[in-house]
Amino acid sequence: MLLREVLLPFVAGAALAYLLDPLATWLERLGLNRLIATLALVFSFLAGFIILFALTGPIIVSELVYFVDNFPLYIKQMQGLATDPSRPWLSKIVGEGLGYAESSISDLMKLTNNWLGEVLRSAWSGGQELISVLSLAIVTPIVTCYLVYDWRKIKAVIDNWVPPAQRDTVRALAAEIDQKVGGFVLGNGALCLIMAAFYATALSILGLNHGVLIGAAAGLIGFIPYLGSLTGLVVSTCVAIAQFWPDWTLILAVPAIFLVGQTIADYLLSPVLVGRRVDLNPVWVMFALFGFGNLFGFVGLLIAVPLAAAIGVIVRFALKQYYASSFYIAKPVAADPQTSASGRPDDGSM
Known part of the structure; x- marks a missing residue:
């Protein structure tokens, strides 16, 4: 672009x-x-x-x-x-x-x-x-x-x-999009701050060099799903190997911190702070990150999940309208028993 x-x-x-x-x-x-x-x-x-x-x-x-x-x-x-x-x-x-x-x-x-x-x-x-x-x-x-x-x-x-006849519908869609995007931004922002404090504190207690910097950066970059924890895991593990070798206990403690942190974020904090506000499958989240990131670069990564949530609201509304339409609920026309397989009336002749 x-x-x-x-x-x-x-x-x-x-x-x-x-x-x-x-x-x-x-x-x-x-x-x-x-x-x-x-x-x-x-x-x-x-x-x-x-x-x-x-x-x-x-x-x-x-x-x-x-x-x-x-x-x-x-x-x-x-x-x-x-x-x-x-x-x-x-x-x-x-x-x-x-x-x-x-x-x-x-x-x-x-x-x-x-x-x-x-x-x-x-x-x-x-x-x-x-x-x-x-x-x-x-x-x-x-x-x-x-x-x-x-x-x-x-x-x-x-x-x-918007045409006057469709304004109520569009306003309802806009309100739902606003609810999901606003909830995601505020909830995910609070989640990132909590995880930044957790990673920075845990890595500094472990004694890892640059633990505060790596932990805080990993938590804040976590606003882009999956990127923060993976980046922090790779960088901190490399630093831990160089610093603590051959003490495998301290080396393995670093990925354990990120594993525990990601588990807490996914199963304890995220349901409370973010919950089902986005309502997106993780596969679609990753697809949105790759797609919008490829189109718009770093800006695309930032707006990928909110845009995907907005698109999801519109798609679900369109499917709801489709399922309620006469095209979807219309019953198939029953075949006439008096009609032969060739499509011509059966007159009883051989």
């Missing part, structure tokens, strides 16, 4: 507007002007984000720098274990791609060290990276303000597009 590189700030703005509109409506009912309520909510959100980043940013940056500095060492240790002739089975498991990974990490380190210079040069030449960052930081709040302020007008315009 040609436009998927510029979709993120608009999708982010629409998502924020969707979440902030009920609060703006509530403030408006209390007597506050809609414009003032919109600006207050958006600026409060931005201020909260800036304060949170100011408090946690130095810790995250220092931990990330420490992780980047030590990751080549982890790769070398893994490569040494994989090429040890006394452990041929480990070589088969790890594979021979660590040499390429090491060179890739070295290249990544060089790129990281020169990141600021690259950003400045790209800014001078109209680089895409800086434009993306600036658009996300500047365009998103502007889009959010406009959408929150005009949310009811937008809904009224879209409602006017």
Whole structure:
């Protein structure tokens, strides 16, 4: 898709507007002007984000720098274990791609060290990276303000597009979609925060290097189903092998933490926080992730499940109408016994 590189700030703005509109409506009912309520909510959100980043940013940056500095060492240790002739089975498991990974990490380190210079040069030449960052930081709040302020007008315009005879049906469908998408966003967001705290705490108690960073990232990335836990499992296991070898107890404790966490999320937290709000089969969820991710990139991964839930509501409504239609419930026409197999009336002649 040609436009998927510029979709993120608009999708982010629409998502924020969707979440902030009920609060703006509530403030408006209390007597506050809609414009003032919109600006207050958006600026409060931005201020909260800036304060949170100011408090946690130095810790995250220092931990990330420490992780980047030590990751080549982890790769070398893994490569040494994989090429040890006394452990041929480990070589088969790890594979021979660590040499390429090491060179890739070295290249990544060089790129990281020169990141600021690259950003400045790209800014001078109209680089895409800086434009993306600036658009996300500047365009998103502007889009959010406009959408929150005009949310009811937008809904009224879209409602006017629908033929009057079908408006009740469309409104019912929109309300069901809103219920499922809103419930999924809020419930899954709370689930991600809980799992981020769980993974970060458990890995740090275990003593894993970068446990807080890996655990928090795995939990937050979990907003995209399956991606967070798999990413955290792979990265933390590699770090654990490089750090704890040959203590298999500590090494196996790392995947056990993710197994326990995923079990708690799937069977205890998810039914309470998310429940049946999405009502999608896991196979369709994975298909939606691959399909929308391929079409829209990272933005597609973010909107895959909500869009799939909305499509599911429409498909179920269409099937309900189909099952209630005369085309589906019509009885088959019984064959006339006076009609022969050739389709001509049977006159009794030989």
